[in-house]
Amino acid sequence: MNPEHLLIEQSGQEFVKIGGYILPAEDFNLARFLRDDLGVSWLHAGGIISTRQLLKELDVRPGMRVLDMGCGVGSASRFVAANTKAEVVAIDFDPEMIRRAREASGPRSNIRFEVMDVVRTTLPSNSFDRIIIQSVACFTDKVPLFREAARLLKPGGILGMNEVTWLQPPTEKVAKVMCATICETFRGALLASEWKETLHEAGLVEASHTEYPFDASTPYQILREEGVVKTAKVMWRVFTRPEINMRLSAMSDFFKKCPEYFSYAIYTARKPEAGAENQE
Ligand SMILES: C[S@@+](CC[C@H](N)C(=O)[O-])C[C@H]1O[C@@H](n2cnc3c(N)ncnc32)[C@H](O)[C@@H]1O
Numbered sequence: 001m002n003p004e005h006l007l008i009e010q011s012g013q014e015f016v017k018i019g020g021y022i023l024p025a026e027d028f029n030l031a032r033f034l035r036d037d038l039g040v041s042w043l044h045a046g047g048i049i050s051t052r053q054l055l056k057e058l059d060v061r062p063g064m065r066v067l068d069m070g071c072g073v074g075s076a077s078r079f080v081a082a083n084t085k086a087e088v089v090a091i092d093f094d095p096e097m098i099r100r101a102r103e104a105s106g107p108r109s110n111i112r113f114e115v116m117d118v119v120r121t122t123l124p125s126n127s128f129d130r131i132i133i134q135s136v137a138c139f140t141d142k143v144p145l146f147r148e149a150a151r152l153l154k155p156g157g158i159l160g161m162n163e164v165t166w167l168q169p170p171t172e173k174v175a176k177v178m179c180a181t182i183c184e185t186f187r188g189a190l191l192a193s194e195w196k197e198t199l200h201e202a203g204l205v206e207a208s209h210t211e212y213p214f215d216a217s218t219p220y221q222i223l224r225e226e227g228v229v230k231t232a233k234v235m236w237r238v239f240t241r242p243e244i245n246m247r248l249s250a251m252s253d254f255f256k257k258c259p260e261y262f263s264y265a266i267y268t269a270r271k272p273e274a275g276a277e278n279q280e
Helices: 030-038 047-058 075-084 095-105 143-151 174-181 186-188 192-201 219-240 243-257
Strands: 008-009 013-018 021-024 065-069 087-092 111-115 129-132 152-165 205-213 263-272
Touching: 013 129, 013 174, 013 243, 021 174, 021 243, 030 087, 030 219, 030 243, 047 075, 047 129, 047 152, 047 205, 047 219, 047 263, 065 075, 065 143, 065 205, 075 095, 075 111, 075 129, 087 095, 129 143, 129 186, 143 152, 143 192, 152 192, 174 186, 174 243, 192 205, 192 243, 192 263
Parallel strands: 065 087, 065 129, 087 111, 129 152
Antiparallel strands: 008 013, 013 021, 152 263, 205 263
16 A cells, blocks of 8 residues: 555644544654653664574674664663673663663673764774664764764674665655654665665675564564563553554554555675775
């Protein structure tokens, strides 16, 4: 179904009509909704499942230095630190995200959170084996972000990224519906070919990607990501706050009706080995 058909006008104002629900045709901040209204900590498409996929592709090993750029409340950073025994540095420019990330992590020796802009970090060049970017590049200037990642990676180091990806070029109306129904992040989404070109433009090489269907979290996935106590709290919020229930139902309906327009994709790209740029 073409999402444009979901855009309606009432009394001179635009709305998105999906299922039995009517949403204002305004950009929606999904990360804040997930964090503050729903109370969950995985703030990117695919949640723990996509982070597992990403880590598999990155082959993170004990002792490696890993940077999580735009870490949010640090769910993926903690997951990497706990499951790989790598040294993790995690940065976000929102002090509230970092406060919550530190609070949730407790005194863990192999993880450090810092308030920092991902485009202008004060971290030393050539200092990370792996970099993770999940649902952040859509919100930032892409080439400067990827150039900064390239600067921070050691030669031969790998960037792994999870970003929302258009499956076909959107019209202005399609983008408006997506941003109102799912997340304003779609303003900055690209086609997979464009994401890879942008990675190459920043000096990274061998960009590749795999697409996955964008889907709503099931209660079982939330249970695996958040544990029993937090899942019970999430469920309580869903059942007692109609506006949360409405938003989730509208999203879920949208995922079913318009899957051919968007996905999330996992990208990897490598920093060339030192001197490789001079080789024929
Ligand atoms: C959708 S959330 C994703 C958080 C986390 N990567 C995750 O997957 O759970 C986007 C995050 O990017 C951060 N962010 C956006 N632009 C940034 C920038 N220029 N510098 C640092 N953080 C940024 C936001 O504060 C937010 O925490």
